[in-house]
Amino acid sequence: MSTEVETKAGTPVLVERRDGVLVITLNRPEARNALDGALAQGLAAALDLLESDDELRVGVLTGAGGTFCSGMDLKAFLRGETPVVGDRGLGGLTMAPPRKPLIAAVEGHAVAGGFELVLACDMVVAAEDARLGVPEVKRALVPGGGGALLLGQRIPRAIALELLLTGDPITAGRAAELGLVNRVTASGGALDGALELAGVIAANGPLAVAVTKEIAVAAADWSWAEGWRLQDELMMPVFESEDAREGAAAFAEKREPVWRGR
Structure with missing residues (x-):
């Protein structure tokens, strides 16, 4: 069964139930799923659904159109919009992750705020041609959605600083070597790989x-x-x-x- 969680601005975040797993799809493919205020509110609503429904055991977060998320929508930023939801952080996720497990299924790019959403997830399945990174310094911005705070706790400090200060992305394979990605799949297979992992978890107590x-x-x-x-x-x-x-x-x-x- 597939439904939609409508945001205040009418841009949908798609949600689909699959045997105790909630698939949450960021659905702004025309903007490479960049986070504006409306999309952030929709993601927060989908996460609320995951937490509140006892039949849902695990969440999978992915993006439509072959891209996970390209980060904050800079055009919306210039209009004064923010993708931060109250005290819950970016997309209602980064400062208040759900109690239930959340798996990122990454195709294409997960960069800037998109990479910070990935860091807020518990596990990551990424396609072999995916790219992950924190390019904020290239735009005179700071990765304040968890990138600067968390990356040095997850991987060696020198490597974290290289990623943060150069802004250059890394491949899914390199991210797996560093422990940021659990499983690497063929291109187009990240969602299926994440669902396989989620199904194993959802079968447990x-x-x-x-x-x-x-x-x-x-x-x-x-x-x-x-x-x-x-x-x-x-x-x-x-x-x-x-x-x-x-x-x-x-x-x-x-x-x-x-x-x-x-």
Whole structure:
């Protein structure tokens, strides 16, 4: 089933449900899916749908027309528009990622703000001819949607600085070598690759997936002792859930589990 989340300016972000996976498509192909205020609001609405619907387990973010996202729409910027949504950051994503896993499926270019959307996703599947980068300095701008803050935490500092200060893009293969991309597919295959990965995740216990992601993301900010304490607080409700009992029963009975999310 395919539906649309209409933005205030009428530019749609397409959403489609596929067996517990929500495919979110940035749909401004005529502008290489550049982020203006309307598209940002549409993306934020789609992410709200992912979070609020218990039948949705994983999100996949992609772009229409063979391009992921070319970043902020500079023409809209000159008109005074911003693609930042409240205190949620660029596209309603970069400062407030969803609790559920989000996978980027990258074809073509994911640059500037588009690359920052990729950094905000949990996993990345990219086509072999995709290009990723932060070219803001070439336009006398700063990658303030997470690029400058996060890239040095994800890859070696010297490499991060090279990308940030030259503004030159890298290939999907190089991004995979650096740990920024999980899987590289043939050209045109990024969405199918992301859906394959999402399907494996969506088949697992949804409470366990959400809490495991929460622990893994937050752990970098915890001390050793604090980490064990906070992990216990987060995971004990999962161990006491109906899903945990169902997982054990399904294993013992050699059948597929039926998750209730509680």
